[in-house]
Amino acid sequence: MSEADNPKLTSSLLYLDGVSVSFDGYKALRGLSLVLEPGEMRAIIGPNGAGKTTMMDVITGKTRPDAGDVYFEGRHDLTQLDEAEIADLGVGRKFQKPTVFENHTVSDNILLAAKAPRGVFATLFGGAARQEREAIERILATTRLGDQRERLAGALSHGQKQWLEIGMLLAQDPKLLLVDEPVAGMTDAETAATAELLREIARDHSVVVVEHDMAFVRELGVKVTVLHEGAVLAEGSLDQVSADERVIEVYLGR
Amino acid sequence: MKALPSRLDRLGLAFLALTLLCAVVVPALALAVPRDSAFAIPPYVVALLGKYVCYAILALALDLVWGYCGILSLGHGAFFALGGYAMGMYLMRQIGARGVYANPLLPDFMVFLNWKELPVAWWGFHSFAYAGLMVMLVPGVLAFAFGWFAFRSRVTGVYLSIITQALTYALKLAFFRNDFGFGGNNGLTDFKDILGFSVQSDATRAALFSISALTLALCFLIAKAIVGSKYGKALIAVRDAESRVRFLGYRVENYKLFVFVVSAVIAGVAGALYVPQVGIINPGEYDPANSIEAVIWVAVGGRGTLIGAALGAIVVNFAKTYFTGAFPEYWLFGLGGLFVLVTLFLPKGLMGLFGARRASAGSAPAPAREEGVQ
Numbered sequence: 001m002s003e004a005d006n007p008k009l010t011s012s013l014l015y016l017d018g019v020s021v022s023f024d025g026y027k028a029l030r031g032l033s034l035v036l037e038p039g040e041m042r043a044i045i046g047p048n049g050a051g052k053t054t055m056m057d058v059i060t061g062k063t064r065p066d067a068g069d070v071y072f073e074g075r076h077d078l079t080q081l082d083e084a085e086i087a088d089l090g091v092g093r094k095f096q097k098p099t100v101f102e103n104h105t106v107s108d109n110i111l112l113a114a115k116a117p118r119g120v121f122a123t124l125f126g127g128a129a130r131q132e133r134e135a136i137e138r139i140l141a142t143t144r145l146g147d148q149r150e151r152l153a154g155a156l157s158h159g160q161k162q163w164l165e166i167g168m169l170l171a172q173d174p175k176l177l178l179v180d181e182p183v184a185g186m187t188d189a190e191t192a193a194t195a196e197l198l199r200e201i202a203r204d205h206s207v208v209v210v211e212h213d214m215a216f217v218r219e220l221g222v223k224v225t226v227l228h229e230g231a232v233l234a235e236g237s238l239d240q241v242s243a244d245e246r247v248i249e250v251y252l253g254r
Numbered sequence: 255m256k257a258l259p260s261r262l263d264r265l266g267l268a269f270l271a272l273t274l275l276c277a278v279v280v281p282a283l284a285l286a287v288p289r290d291s292a293f294a295i296p297p298y299v300v301a302l303l304g305k306y307v308c309y310a311i312l313a314l315a316l317d318l319v320w321g322y323c324g325i326l327s328l329g330h331g332a333f334f335a336l337g338g339y340a341m342g343m344y345l346m347r348q349i350g351a352r353g354v355y356a357n358p359l360l361p362d363f364m365v366f367l368n369w370k371e372l373p374v375a376w377w378g379f380h381s382f383a384y385a386g387l388m389v390m391l392v393p394g395v396l397a398f399a400f401g402w403f404a405f406r407s408r409v410t411g412v413y414l415s416i417i418t419q420a421l422t423y424a425l426k427l428a429f430f431r432n433d434f435g436f437g438g439n440n441g442l443t444d445f446k447d448i449l450g451f452s453v454q455s456d457a458t459r460a461a462l463f464s465i466s467a468l469t470l471a472l473c474f475l476i477a478k479a480i481v482g483s484k485y486g487k488a489l490i491a492v493r494d495a496e497s498r499v500r501f502l503g504y505r506v507e508n509y510k511l512f513v514f515v516v517s518a519v520i521a522g523v524a525g526a527l528y529v530p531q532v533g534i535i536n537p538g539e540y541d542p543a544n545s546i547e548a549v550i551w552v553a554v555g556g557r558g559t560l561i562g563a564a565l566g567a568i569v570v571n572f573a574k575t576y577f578t579g580a581f582p583e584y585w586l587f588g589l590g591g592l593f594v595l596v597t598l599f600l601p602k603g604l605m606g607l608f609g610a611r612r613a614s615a616g617s618a619p620a621p622a623r624e625e626g627v628q
Contacts (some may be wrong), residue, residue, distance in 0.1 A: 042479040082503050084503050084504060085498055087501055087503030088503060092501075095498070099495050099498045100498075101491045101498070102494060103490055103494055104487060104490065104491065105301055109488055111484070111487070112484075112488055112502065113502050118502075118504050119505075120485060120505075120508050120509060123483065123488055124484075124485040125479070125483070126484065126514075149574040168502070172502065172503070244332040
């Protein structure tokens with residue numbers, strides 16, 4: 001599609017307006033609205049069942065919303081595209097549970113994620129190009145997995161798997177990274193290292209981080225959106241939202 | 255595809271060498287050595303070995319989809335039988351006026367059914383080249399149509415296995431019908447010539463064995479090239495974490511479709527080589543039990559190893575030949591027991607006995623658990 005017959009509707013990178021999703025009568029999202037500017041890093045917090053993962057599913061095309069608009073770069077209607085098309089536009093996703101290809105080596109995991117033609121015949125007949133190999137090296141260095149490259153991903157520690165998955169996201173070179181609970185189950189040292197890694201990545205990518213861990217969110221030091229029962233409850237800096245009456249009520253119970 | 259030999263590990267080279275050696279030595283021992291020599295291979299054994307090799311090719315095809323992509327096809331016998339029928343139709347038309355009813359155009363069963371003209375489906379099968387094309391085209395097109403719908407609608411796991419089973423069963427019922435036009439219950443048999451050579455002669459048998467062994471080697475090389483490429487790595491990734499691959503932007507349905515079609519074509523070729531060596535093809539070949547047996551060969555040999563699949567087919571069938579002769583009533587219990595034992599104690603199959611395999615490119619480590627990922 002040329003830009004002319006598909007004009008930009010907004011200048012924001014990601015635009016969700018009035019998004020609703022229900023599963024068998026259960027309303028996972030009720031009119032969720034969220035706007036992310038290019039280059040922004042945003043933390044999303046909220047209690048269990050607030051709709052954080054469903055929101056990720058909607059953005060990545062796994063779930064179709066019942067109502068509402070989802071636009072990427074102001075011009076791509078994500079509700080009309082499937083997972084592969086959305087990934088192709090430049091939206092990368094890291095799952096809550098680390099999902100790496102356990103039977104492949106660390107470098108092969110990154111190779112599969114690396115930006116390159118994805119067609120059957122392209123992968124059947126093409127080898128890894130030099131620039132692809134260089135990109136892999138760069139990512140191995142960033143994610144501190146350089147000396148693990150020939151190990152099977154299944155043999156990595158939990159924290160290393162999370163980093164490998166972040167590395168795979170980087171290899172995709174997406175415009176937007178969605179990161180779901182990156183520090184769940186990590187040690188304090190690993191958590192701190194992950195926060196540093198994400199800040200590094202946020203320098204030239206837009207990032208949405210979903211997280212429970214408040215200490216980690218504080219370490220990121222970015223704008224926070226609080227979700228509750230499928231809608232936005234509050235938005236602002238961590239100090240602002242943690243002073244919000246309703247947020248305290250939701251988190252501490254009535 | 256990059257330099258192929260560099261992708262072959264030592265085991266693969268050994269397998270290739272062994273296969274090529276058999277392609278030369280077996281015919282030599284069958285034809286050139288005097289009958290009373292201890293080294294002579296009797297003609298019936300040549301045909302039997304040829305049959306095993308065809309099964310090995312089928313197992314290789316199945317391993318490509320099951321071992322590397324996690325598609326548990328319980329209907330691969332259908333592609334094998336379709337290839338077999340295409341070859342059988344060529345062989346039937348070669349009989350010509352030498353049939354019981356001496357009709358130069360119509361095979362005996364059509365004369366018997368009082369048909370007056372050759373059905374359209376049989377046109378062209380007097381030509382070996384046309385039949386050879388159909389051997390690959392028919393299974394390939396069926397696999398493409400089936401896979402197009404199944405993979406696009408994201409049918410996976412046990413549901414996919416069930417519909418592959420239904421596919422082969424439906425074909426079995428169709429081919430059983432006389433008016434379907436492929437010989438009904440009796441199938442196709444009484445073959446005389448292939449390319450002008452008598453299918454009964456020892457020399458033809460030896461040649462067919464040799465061609466089967468060479469085909470096995472060629473199919474192995476093709477399969478190895480596929481799984482060793484980046485495409486093959488993506489295939490293994492689909493097997494282990496399908497939705498992750500989708501989120502990386504791969505069209506998983508196309509990846510599955512390609513390997514499924516290649517596998518079906520290889521299975522069809524195996525069936526085509528099988529028919530002249532056993533001398534008959536009938537709807538029994540579509541029986542779901544045959545397809546399940548093929549899955550057992552692959553499991554016994556070692557899923558996701560290619561070599562293991564081929565060896566598994568040969569070992570299990572050798573055992574089958576022996577046990578059905580020695581203890582005919584107990585064979586099925588033996589086969590079932592073998593499957594259970596291998597699953598429990600040798601999850602990597604016979605290939606697992608070769609010790610911890612290196613995680614080098616091209617040789618897939620045994621798949622994790624089962625493909626119940628999503």
